[in-house]
Amino acid sequence: MGIKIISIGGYKPKVHVTNEIWSEKFAPLLEIAGNKFTRHASKGVCERYYAAPEETVVSMATEAIADCLKKADVPAEKIDLLIHLTNIPDELSGDISEILESANLSNAFAHEIYDVACAGAIIAFQQAAAFLSSGTYENIIVSCVSNVATRGGNMGDVFGCAAGDIAVAMLFSKGETGGFLISEHKTFGQYSHIFEFGPVKEGVMAWPLEHKDKYWANQFHFLRPQYMEELYGITRNVISKMVLEMMDKANLNGEKIEWLITHQPGEMAKDWRELFGFTEEKHLGTFKEIANCAMSNIPYTMMRAMDENKFSPGDKILLVTAGRGIHVALGIWEW
Amino acid sequence: MPSKILSVGFEEDSSSEATMTETTVRAIESCLEKGGKNSKEIDLLIHMGAKSDHVLGDVTQIQDKVKATNAASFQLKDIDKVGLLSTFVQAHSYIESKQHCNIVVTYGGEINRSNESVSLAASALFLTKSERGGLVFHRYGKHSLSKEFSPLENLPFTPNWIITFCQPKPLPQKWIADKEHHLNDFYEISFKSPMQITYTLMKALEKKHFTRGDKLFIWAEGSKKHTASIVWEW
Structure with a gap:
């Protein structure tokens, strides 16, 4: 038995922020705008989207799920599990009850995976694969709502400069072939200090102060420049090693794998691409179009590739993510 | 597995x-x-x-x-x-x-x-x-307790134990003839805590209540009247 991605739907929030708008509105406010790490983290971004004040996790997830189901021509009542991920929920206790209602997923169980940041999508894929292969569920929606730009990250932080918001939903079902050939998930709790989440007294927010009450969470540091060198070290020494070991275990290399999709194909991922033996053409990404959208980058990139009919049956796709924690989640997915 | x-x-x-x-x-x-x-x-x-x-x-x-x-x-x-x-x-x-x-x-x-x-x-x-053992049944939705139990009537077994979050009324008399098989500790620790169920499981383990092959029916009610139940084979 295999596992198929039947469809991927997306929703771009209302506020389109080009580099010009960003430079005019935010850069003058940031002491670190010219910081080498800021330039490095945001290199390659041309535009991003921000959720408007009235756009919530629930509303964005509902739009993405509706788009996903429409593309698959599957009624909402067929879905028996919703796996949801976000950066900062609308409610402290989470949003799945509201999403189930607003998306009319009347027959679905649901849970929200938290504290996995950018690695979340692959962890959810792995979970969907486990549920489908064990026969526990048959039609699973994975919903990713990234709102780190307007809610999670302080604009004064390194990644805040390169962050965007977006929502994506994927429908997984059984198929004759396909699914993970191999996958890994490991958490390195010893590096949890790198992403510091203490409240800040003064922050630069994506939205004016009149929305401060609504965006209660937008006062937390996401990543401070002093940890960037350590993060680069982990990228080079820990994550790359895991990917190479996994490829070796699967007896595959860059020549035998058709596509590489990394969470954010910025400068760090360029080093990976070369190390793993992939050409630029085989490295798919949407960093330029939507910036760093945490757990949504990989699903969004896959959606764009599906829209362009890039994937053929049997294609192998190397998926690489690393998120705050530090969580590293990887896999080789056969289309 | x-x-x-x-x-x-x-x-x-x-x-x-x-x-x-x-x-x-x-x-x-x-x-x-x-x-x-x-x-x-x-x-x-x-x-x-x-x-x-x-x-x-x-x-x-x-x-x-x-x-x-x-x-x-x-x-x-x-x-x-x-x-x-x-x-x-x-x-x-x-x-x-x-x-x-x-x-x-x-x-x-x-x-x-x-x-x-x-x-x-x-x-x-x-x-x-x-x-052997593990999950044999699970169900989620917005059901009253009586509806929660109704699909289980078709299962080819009768649960040996019932563990519930809080005190559900009415108790499922069809299954549980005596109240000793309805395990809960909601009088000992708060009604609000989801840990009622795990605490009850731990107590039952300490008292060696469960025998291999026993079916445990576990029911919980959560936010917005969502309910869930599972049957776990010991």
């Missing part, structure tokens, strides 16, 4: 210095000790916290402190009492699909003993592969 609950640990701390992270770490250590396991054997840690030390979650700090260096981890949100049952489903599916085989599931929150003292508390369950 069938699965089993190897051991259950529980810790509470009523001091003003109590943190969710430290209380959960101690619950895991207790669980590992009871199960004769060490933290290096854990390959997945799933944490659910009704209370959190950190806004964006505690699981990586918990994993670090418990020295589960070979594990993956993640946290679940919107848990409430219904979500608690979803961890049983998740752990069983991971074990069955062979993605993970030694899973620790933790739950953290407040308990209120006899409505007097409020403590931070955490429970930890060690789930692992087995020769």
Whole structure:
């Protein structure tokens, strides 16, 4: 038995922020705008989207799920599990009850995976694969709502400069072939200090102060420049090693794998691409179009590739993510 | 691949210095000790916290402190009492699909003993592969208790034990002739805590209530009247 991605739907929030708008509105406010790490983290971004004040996790997830189901021509009542991920929920206790209602997923169980940041999508894929292969569920929606730009990250932080918001939903079902050939998930709790989440007294927010009450969470540091060198070290020494070991275990290399999709194909991922033996053409990404959208980058990139009919049956796709924690989640997915 | 609950640990701390992270770490250590396991054997840690030390979650700090260096981890949100049952489903599916085989599931929150003292508390369950047993039924929705039980009438067995979050009324008389088989501790710890169920499981284990092959029906009601039930074969 295999596992198929039947469809991927997306929703771009209302506020389109080009580099010009960003430079005019935010850069003058940031002491670190010219910081080498800021330039490095945001290199390659041309535009991003921000959720408007009235756009919530629930509303964005509902739009993405509706788009996903429409593309698959599957009624909402067929879905028996919703796996949801976000950066900062609308409610402290989470949003799945509201999403189930607003998306009319009347027959679905649901849970929200938290504290996995950018690695979340692959962890959810792995979970969907486990549920489908064990026969526990048959039609699973994975919903990713990234709102780190307007809610999670302080604009004064390194990644805040390169962050965007977006929502994506994927429908997984059984198929004759396909699914993970191999996958890994490991958490390195010893590096949890790198992403510091203490409240800040003064922050630069994506939205004016009149929305401060609504965006209660937008006062937390996401990543401070002093940890960037350590993060680069982990990228080079820990994550790359895991990917190479996994490829070796699967007896595959860059020549035998058709596509590489990394969470954010910025400068760090360029080093990976070369190390793993992939050409630029085989490295798919949407960093330029939507910036760093945490757990949504990989699903969004896959959606764009599906829209362009890039994937053929049997294609192998190397998926690489690393998120705050530090969580590293990887896999080789056969289309 | 069938699965089993190897051991259950529980810790509470009523001091003003109590943190969710430290209380959960101690619950895991207790669980590992009871199960004769060490933290290096854990390959997945799933944490659910009704209370959190950190806004964006505690699981990586918990994993670090418990020295589960070979594990993956993640946290679940919107848990409430219904979500608690979803961890049983998740752990069983991971074990069955062979993605993970030694899973620790933790739950953290407040308990209120006899409505007097409020403590931070955490429970930890060690789930692992087995020769038989594990999840045999699960259901989720917005059902009254009577409707919750109705599909089970078609199952080819009668549950031996019933564990419920709070005191459901009416009790399912069809199954449970005597109240001794309806296990709960909601008079001992607060009605609000999802840990009622894991606490009850731990107590039942200590009293050696369960025999291999027993079917446990576990029911919970969560936010917005969502309900969930599972049947777990011991």
